[in-house]
Amino acid sequence: MDYLVILVVLALVVLFVSAPLRRRRAGEAAESAARADLEAARDAKYREIRDAELDYRTGKLSEVDWRALDRGLRAEAVAILRRLDDLESPTSGRDGRS
């Protein structure tokens, strides 16, 4: 019984671990990795924008400071969105269409 368990586990491990080597997926996306990284950066930037607004509304930032910070953060977010769009359609113009 022990040896059967060992054989089964060994076979499963070998098959499982070697599967990527046996089915080399062509063109697997460096692009999907880049998109995931950009989406995470975008989400983090949105969080910063909301945090800044909350800081302003709870009295930690003056309106002048908040607007300046908000402009900068939104510009950074726009840059990330452009890069995301470029990934989707690298030959299209920057018109914001999907």
Place this chain on the structure above:
Amino acid sequence: MLVAGKACLILALAVCLYGIGASLYGARTRRREWVASGRRAVYALAGTAAVAFVALEAAFLRSDFSFALVTSHSSTTTPAFYRATAVWSSQEGSLLLWLLLLSLWSSLILFVTRRRLREIAPYATAVLLGLGAFFAAMLVFLESPFDRTVGPLPAEGAGLNPLLRHPSMMIHPPMLYSGYTLFAVPFAFAVGALVARRLNADWIRSTRPFTLGAWFFLGAGIVLGARWSYSELGWGGYWAWDPVENASLMPWLTGTAFLHSVMIQEKRGMLKTWNVSLVLATGVLAVLGTFLVRSGILDSIHAFGASTLGVPFLVLIVAMISGSIWLVSSRAAELRSDHRLDSLLSREAVFLLNNLVLVLLCVAIWWGTFFPLIAEAVTGRRASIGPPWFDRFTVPLTLVLVLLSGIGPLIAWRRATAANLRRNFSRPLAAALAALAIALVAGAGSQPDALIMFVLAGFVLGAVGQELVRGTRARRVMAREPVPLALVSLVRRNRRRYGGYLVHAGMAVLFVGIAASSSFADERDVELVPGQAARVGGYEIEYVRPTADLVAASNGRLERIDFGAEVRVTGDGRSRTLVTERSFFPSAGPMLGPVSRFFEGEATSEVGLDAGLRRDVWVSVAPDTRRLEPRVEEGDEVFAAAEDDLAPAERDALLAEALRGLVRSYADDPPPATFRLLVSPMVTWIWVGALIVFLGGLIALWPSPRAVSRRVTAAYAARVGREARAPV
């Protein structure tokens, strides 16, 4: 399943070594299939470790004494819950638990990031598998949990250490180990980021949930250990600056510092060197914590030398430290900050100071923990450092930390103005003054440290309360929601912020409990006979009568003798009864007599506890069993003389009768018993504060619903405006 279990561990080791090679090869040659195969090696490690763990667990549950580990750490009389958790009461089982948890968390992070962090993940995989290989190798070559019992199979095992028969003590190791192994994740990704020279905040964002999870579990383990100490060990305290306690606290402190300082890197691109050093140090301290407990070094420096695990652990720690130092120093250029500190009156500055205090706390604790060991290695004599030494450094540092935890939420990023400060600090300062007045009226003026802590806690709670009120008000303005909904929405949409604020509030409550209970406790050790009473802390505690019992397990085997006392506590206008006991478990020593073995083994305390929000009344008893010694010796002699004439069943029945007689004689003619009486204010606030901390941690940790990712036809700015409002 002994052979299968051993084979799984060997396979686990082989998978680790393969995975390290595959990941590094794939990273260097940019061949994704090898990286994927390396990642699958981690999943396979989790699978094989799980099979091994389940096999061991099954052996404990069915009391399979062919396993040497089951024989030495369990018995048929051990309750099922403790049999299940006895797996990690042993060196071997705890190492296997470490490996299993490491492989599970590693699998999770690598699955979550399988399409991201392409340049970093392979190196992180190699590091995680390297740690896995270390533990697997120890399990295969040094401390196997699958060794066969030598000789004929015993009918009964040695049983679980009675000190561990407490629910919190059995949950405590998995919590601690979850914390340690979760800290391996940011450690590995920090190494990966350094190797790959990708030192922006991406890897921090991806590993944040694991860092927070590590902080959560390690903190929970620490509190459970403190609770166990308070309710089980019979000395009345919850923290003794014991090296084992300190070993878990040190990575928690540096992990807390890291969770704060990474916010600065995410927002401003600053403190890259500091953050990466901090998370590397935390990973090292997590392994160091395991080393302290497992290496034997705490018994003495010489026990360390005799232990099989001491040297391998030391080699691993030295490798981690030297590798970390080399990586950080060789990547100095990439670790340069993007910005500088704008102002000392800023949240960045407060976080920096907070980090400094946390690291100083860790350094002080590290020195106090290791100095006795270093002194013994150098001089041959063991030095002793006790709680007063630790308190001298940790108390003032903790006061500063609490102050900063109140200031942090109130102050803006980058630069705070005088107007901001006036607006944001006035109400919390008022709360602090109110706390001062209340504390002085309550008589706390005699203890300056405690008084300062109460005032600072008032400031923190005032700050957090103000933030919740203002945030709710802002939410109402923005979304026109009623107050309860606005509060829920506010927290739900800003989990990290308000979870963090709740953690600060919880820590303030916890420290109030610590300050009050340690500064204003009344304690007495008294010897009483039934009918006598003693006064402590405004309460009269009367020894009413002794209690005595011989306890058998469900299968009839004699498990323990309980000697205790029923006491009446009178005070606060009411009277209640508490029972406290000391339980005597038989030793397995072969040279001991059948009666005396019950008084030569482990003993545990069950304290009598009347807990309340204002104060705890805590009672423990140390029964005097010396008067029973003549009867115990006589019993041993009688059984020794009749050994050959009695069948086992007869012998057991007579032994039970003899022990019942012993128990009756204690109850009928009890000797004076020594009681420890303790009236301790606000201890419950420690546990309540801890619950608030963990609630805050859960809120911060809870995943938010994904933002709308489907793209719409719209200008970018409007899209940012729309999407930024969705919770992320």
